[in-house]
Amino acid sequence: MMVTGLNTCNPRTLFSELPIYTPLHYSNILSSITGSNVYLKLENLQVCNSFKIRGVGYMCSKVVSENNCQMLVSSGINAGIACAYAGKKLNTLVTIFLPINTPEFIIEKIQDEGASVIIKGKDFEEADLYAKYFVEKTQYSCYIPPYDHPDIWEGNSSIIDEIKSQLGDTPDAIITVVGGGGLLCGLIQGCQKVRWENVPIIAVETHDTNSFQLSTINKKVTELPKGSEPLANSLNIKKVCSQALNLSNSHPVVPITVSDAMSIHACRKFADDHKMLIEPSSAAAVSLCYSNIIHDIIEMDSTSKIVVIITGGNNISLAQLENSRYKCSSPVPIVVKSGSEIYMKLNGSN
Numbered sequence: 426m427m428v429t430g431l432n433t434c435n436p437r438t439l440f441s442e443l444p445i446y447t448p449l450h451y452s453n454i455l456s457s458i459t460g461s462n463v464y465l466k467l468e469n470l471q472v473c474n475s476f477k478i479r480g481v482g483y484m485c486s487k488v489v490s491e492n493n494c495q496m497l498v499s500s501g502i503n504a505g506i507a508c509a510y511a512g513k514k515l516n517t518l519v520t521i522f523l524p525i526n527t528p529e530f531i532i533e534k535i536q537d538e539g540a541s542v543i544i545k546g547k548d549f550e551e552a553d554l555y556a557k558y559f560v561e562k563t564q565y566s567c568y569i570p571p572y573d574h575p576d577i578w579e580g581n582s583s584i585i586d587e588i589k590s591q592l593g594d595t596p597d598a599i600i601t602v603v604g605g606g607g608l609l610c611g612l613i614q615g616c617q618k619v620r621w622e623n624v625p626i627i628a629v630e631t632h633d634t635n636s637f638q639l640s641t642i643n644k645k646v647t648e649l650p651k652g653s654e655p656l657a658n659s660l661n662i663k664k665v666c667s668q669a670l671n672l673s674n675s676h677p678v679v680p681i682t683v684s685d686a687m688s689i690h691a692c693r694k695f696a697d698d699h700k701m702l703i704e705p706s707s708a709a710a711v712s713l714c715y716s717n718i719i720h721d722i723i724e725m726d727s728t729s730k731i732v733v734i735i736t737g738g739n740n741i742s743l744a745q746l747e748n749s750r751y752k753c754s755s756p757v758p759i760v761v762k763s764g765s766e767i768y769m770k771l772n773g774s775n
């Protein structure tokens with residue numbers, strides 16, 4: 426398929442029509458629990474229900490306008506949905522690779538955007554390998570990585586520009602979750618662009634998905650052991666991208682892990698309190714406020730402003746939420762802090 430006109434377009438102009446400006450919502454409940462001011466950046470209300478369209482959409486705009494790309498190829502649930510949406514808007518064919526255990530409603534959502542779905546591989550890593558292999562063999566096709574590319578980080582950094590103009594002030598901390606680290610890289614780059622180089626980013630993972638935390642402790646990218654099936658599946662990336670580790674050396678970042686039980690508990694509380702359903706992967710960030718563990722991480726008082734990135738996600742339904750309840754019966758908060766060195770880095774920078 427040859428698209429005329431698009432290739433002469435500036436990628437930034439194309440990109441500006443993809444993500445929407447999401448609300449920065451003041452949470453009365455979380456502010457009162459923590460005794461400070463908690464703002465939620467609601468990327469669950471973003472198009473395709475996650476922040477992914479920012480990075481993926483930016484890269485898709487670039488390859489379509491500059492590389493004469495006629496088929497976008499990606500993998501994964503939320504990245505796949507975002508890529509399918511971007512392709513529809515950019516008038517380009519899309520093929521998404523997904524592993525065999527993908528829920529039917531996700532496959533339908535991607536097909537509803539007009540994309541082709543190929544089910545291949547037993548997990549996300551395998552599906553992603555098939556996507557790359559397919560691109561090697563297919564002319565005019567482009568691989569869109571879910572998290573490990575400078576264009577992904579550039580697109581994701583747009584969250585910070587929005588928070589800056591919405592908050593009208595510098596936050597005391599930003600809380601986010603980390604999977605492959607594409608969002609974390611975007612947030613750090615965004616902070617550096619707007620001169621928030623002292624704003625600490627609290628990087629939350631779950632116990633089975635803590636590749637970023639392990640990497641910071643070992644000072645090199647560290648792969649997770651194979652075999653586990655974490656509930657926080659959007660965070661379940663075997664190896665965080667090396668740029669996340671590099672950037673965390675030039676910005677205050679505190680890696681923290683929480684239990685699955687904490688994420689699920691936060692997911693249920695968040696739905697009750699804010700009337701919104703998000704993935705446990707996303708709720709892991711907000712669990713620091715519900716459990717009030719945030720006070721062990723940073724010093725804060727009634728004037729502090731904390732921004733939590735609500736990444737959102739599609740891989741959650743009432744049935745899945747109900748099921749996960751039986752998987753973790755005990756909502757006992759278990760937190761693993763990283764080495765004192767990383768902890769000190771934050772104190773040192775303030």
Ligand SMILES: *Cc1c(COP(=O)(O)O)cnc(C)c1O
Binds near residue numbers: 707
């Ligand atoms: C992709 C995703 C994440 C993790 O983002 P990374 O860039 O891989 O770190 C977290 N939450 C949701 C809902 C996601 O879709």
